[in-house]
Amino acid sequence: xxxxxxxxxxxxxxxxxxxxxxxxxxxxxxxxxxxxxxxxxxxxxxxxxxxxxxxxxxxxxxxxxxxxxxxxxxxxxxxxxxxxxxxxxxxxxxxxxxxxxxxxxxxxxxxx
Amino acid sequence: xxxxxxxxxxxxxxxxxxxxxxxxxxxxxxxxxxxxxxxxxxxxxxxxxxxxxxxxxxxxxxxxxxxxxxxxxxxxxxxxxxxxxxxxxxxxxxxxxxxxxxxxxxxxxxxxx
Numbered sequence: 320x321x322x323x324x325x326x327x328x329x330x331x332x333x334x335x336x337x338x339x340x341x342x343x344x345x346x347x348x349x350x351x352x353x354x355x356x357x358x359x360x361x362x363x364x365x366x367x368x369x370x371x372x373x374x375x376x377x378x379x380x381x382x383x384x385x386x387x388x389x390x391x392x393x394x395x396x397x398x399x400x401x402x403x404x405x406x407x408x409x410x411x412x413x414x415x416x417x418x419x420x421x422x423x424x425x426x427x428x429x430x431x
Numbered sequence: 432x433x434x435x436x437x438x439x440x441x442x443x444x445x446x447x448x449x450x451x452x453x454x455x456x457x458x459x460x461x462x463x464x465x466x467x468x469x470x471x472x473x474x475x476x477x478x479x480x481x482x483x484x485x486x487x488x489x490x491x492x493x494x495x496x497x498x499x500x501x502x503x504x505x506x507x508x509x510x511x512x513x514x515x516x517x518x519x520x521x522x523x524x525x526x527x528x529x530x531x532x533x534x535x536x537x538x539x540x541x542x543x544x
Contacts, residue, residue: 352532354535359537359538359540360537360538361435361522361524361535361536361537361538362474362522362535363535364532364533364534367532407473407474417462417464417479417486417487417526417529417530417533418464418476418479418487418489418490419464419466419476419524419533420476421473421474421475422473423473424473424474
């Protein structure tokens with residue numbers, strides 16, 4: 320059983336469309352991170368959310384941390400081909416040292 | 432400020448050979464983490480090191496795998512007697528302090544033939 324379940328697993332959309340991907344768990348976290356990984360590269364940190372209900376915006380990307388700090392969502396407005404990549408949520412487990420536990424990932428493809 | 436550097440970017444080894452993966456953390460970062468990414472398993476933690484110390488190796492396979500981060504030079508992930516199941520992308524990350532924000536390198540793609 321995965322600690323962090325992401326949905327959908329795959330998403331293929333046209334440029335200009337909006338989309339939302341989800342990261343869900345039954346556990347409570349003190350913070351949660353979102354990464355984007357492009358083919359052949361390492362994950363790049365997009366945002367860290369800390370407070371329940373927190374909303375952070377990064378240009379066309381909007382991140383929300385659930386009120387109970389068990390889940391998070393990433394919404395992309397007017398997707399562009401440059402948004403293509405693997406989106407990963409991740410948490411640092413309490414008492415787990417400094418190791419990140421990653422979600423199952425959402426593979427996004429934005430086509431012209 | 433250069434990012435995390437890993438080399439080689441691609442490594443091909445025959446079964447039974449040794450693989451050595453190198454990671455140079457960002458300048459000023461003394462904490463290094465290794466992760467492995469398998470298509471069917473996702474990105475998984477392997478080991479956390481500080482200079483000259485292994486802090487957490489709970490994700491490392493018990494045999495054939497070892498890691499070090501010497502006082503001078505890069506961190507090394509060493510895989511002895513590689514098997515096909517070791518084929519994966521290996522990522523190194525670093526941070527200046529024990530922190531939730533870790534900066535990842537581009538990875539080493541290991542292929543075992």
